[in-house]
Structures are given as C-alpha cells and as structure tokens.
Amino acid sequence: xxxxxxxxxxxxxxxxxxxxxxxxxxxxxxxxxxxxxxxxxxxxxxxxxxxxxxxxxxxxxxxxxxxxxxxxxxxxxxxxxxxxxxxxxxxxxxxxxxxxxxxxxxxxxxxxxxxxxxxxxxxxxxxxxxxxxxxxxxxxxxxxxxxxxxxxxxxxxxxxxxxxxxxxxxxxxxxxxxxxxxxxxxxxxxxxxxxxxxxxxxxxxxxxxxx
Numbered sequence: 001x002x003x004x005x006x007x008x009x010x011x012x013x014x015x016x017x018x019x020x021x022x023x024x025x026x027x028x029x030x031x032x033x034x035x036x037x038x039x040x041x042x043x044x045x046x047x048x049x050x051x052x053x054x055x056x057x058x059x060x061x062x063x064x065x066x067x068x069x070x071x072x073x074x075x076x077x078x079x080x081x082x083x084x085x086x087x088x089x090x091x092x093x094x095x096x097x098x099x100x101x102x103x104x105x106x107x108x109x110x111x112x113x114x115x116x117x118x119x120x121x122x123x124x125x126x127x128x129x130x131x132x133x134x135x136x137x138x139x140x141x142x143x144x145x146x147x148x149x150x151x152x153x154x155x156x157x158x159x160x161x162x163x164x165x166x167x168x169x170x171x172x173x174x175x176x177x178x179x180x181x182x183x184x185x186x187x188x189x190x191x192x193x194x195x196x197x198x199x200x201x202x203x204x205x206x207x208x209x210x211x
Contacts, residue, residue: 035162039203041151042165045128046176046204049167052088053174065171068144074134078120081132081145081169090125100129100154105161105189105196116160116197118148127153131166143168146177161196165203176200 056064064084071077082091100121102110110117118131129150135143145168152163160166166177178186178198189198190207199207 038151038163042149042200043204045149045151046165046167048088049174052085053169056084057172061172074136077134078132078145081134082122089128089130091130092123101158102148102150102164103157103159105159105194105199106192107159110160115146116148116166116195121148121150123153127155129153140171143170145169159196161190161194161199164196165200166197167200176204178202 064080067080068077071080085091102117104110104116118133120133121129121131124130129148131148131150133146135145146166147169148164148166150158150164152158157163167174168177168179178189178201181189181198181201186198186202186207188194190196190202
C-alpha cells in the first residue's frame with residue numbers, strides 16, 4: 001500500500017514538473033514567434049514603401065514637392081502626403097481615438113514632447129495603424145516627414161521595436177529609423193534598455209530579436 005502511495009506521489013510530482021516546464025517555455029516560444037511575424041511584416045511593408053517612393057520619384061516628385069513647398073502649414077502638408085500614399089496603403093480618413101498609447105521598448109510611455117509621438121494616426125489596411133508627422137526642416141539633408149507603422153494595429157503591445165517601426169522621408173529617398181547609427185548603438189537601442197526605435201533599421205539588416 002505504501003508503495004502505491006509513493007508511486008502516486010512520484011507520478012503527481014512528475015506531472016507538476018512537466019506542467020511547470022510547459023508554462024515556462026510556451027510563453028517564450030509564443031512571444032518569439034509573434035515577434036518574428038512582426039519583423040517579417042515590417043520588412044514587407046518597408047519593401048512596399050521603397051517601391052512606392054521609386055514610382056513617385058519617377059513620375060510625380062516635382063509636382064508633389066511643389067505642392068508641399070506651397071502648403072500653408074504642417075497639417076496641409078500631412079494631408080498632401082496622405083493623399084499620395086493612400087492608394088498604396090488604403091489609409092482611412094478617420095483619425096484614431098486619443099486613447100491609443102505607444103511605448104518604447106524599455107516600457108516607458110512615449111511622451112508628447114518626443115519626436116516619436118504622433119498626433120495624427122490612422123487605420124490602414126488589415127487594421128494596421130499609420131502615423132504621419134511633418135518636420136520643420138531648414139536643411140535639405142534633414143527629413144521632411146517621419147512615418148510610423150503599428151503592424152499589429154490597436155492590439156498590444158503597441159511598442160517601438162516590437163510591433164511599431166518607422167521611417168524618415170527625405171527629398172527623394174526614405175530610410176528606416178536608426179540607419180545613421182553604428183552597430184553597437186543599434187544593438188543598445190534595440191534592447192530592453194533602449195527605445196526600440198532603431199529596430200526599424202536593425203531588423204532590416206539582419207539583426208535578431210533579443211540578440
């Protein structure tokens with residue numbers, strides 16, 4: 001009888017250990033798979049952006065630049081850019097509610113004063129969120145606009161470097177955020193201690209999640 005009780009106890013302990021291992025491993029695997037999916041979708045979106053701007057530069061750049069330079073204010077400039085990219089990303093005209101909140105990878109909320117805080121965000125295809133921000137550039141080498149893409153839409157994590165990525169839009173070209181940084185700075189920023197903004201470029205050049 002004592003032997004049966006001991007066997008039953010050992011069986012119970014074994015089941016508990018196996019269950020604990022599954023609980024520990026499964027969330028990690030799920031998170032890693034979800035992140036890999038976000039990165040893949042971001043790379044696809046960036047390829048489409050490159051194609052879009054190559055078409056614009058080949059056929060419409062002079063007219064668009066003229067309209068942008070003649071625009072009376074930042075809001076008008078943003079609306080011009082929205083009209084340009086709308087056919088490629090099917091941006092809805094309705095802005096997102098203000099309750100949409102974004103975070104940096106170090107888990108801090110993106111403040112209103114940050115360059116990477118977007119007042120104007122819109123739903124796009126497949127629930128993706130697109131943000132557009134006009135920059136007051138005085139140098140032709142500086143970006144004219146920046147854009148953000150929340151691949152996962154309004155669903156969490158709404159975090160830079162997880163499901164949010166972005167690009168600088170210059171006169172005649174685009175670049176992912178972080179393209180100007182050396183590798184060590186990219187690794188630091190694209191980590192739990194950084195903002196995650198530079199992951200936009202880091203993942204594009206083959207950097208891995210949790211490297």
